[in-house]
Amino acid sequence: MLVTDDEIRSAQRMLIETTRNLVEAAGAAPLAAALNLRPRLAGRTVALILSGGNASPDQILDVLSDRRS
Numbered sequence: 001m002l003v004t005d006d007e008i009r010s011a012q013r014m015l016i017e018t019t020r021n022l023v024e025a026a027g028a029a030p031l032a033a034a035l036n037l038r039p040r041l042a043g044r045t046v047a048l049i050l051s052g053g054n055a056s057p058d059q060i061l062d063v064l065s066d067r068r069s
Helices: 005-019 025-036 057-065
Strands: none
Touching: 005 025, 005 057
């Protein structure tokens, strides 16, 4: 599944704000895809692999200040 940069940034922000898990953009891609598949995944148990903490402080601040999505 392809996800947009905006969807990834939104998923990254969601992870930081709601679960306090710090992941780089690529690490948030599985959540972005799962959010797109939410209707098909409803009622199922879903596990996502979140990886990568190589985001710089500037990148994290940029994601957290971005309110486009």
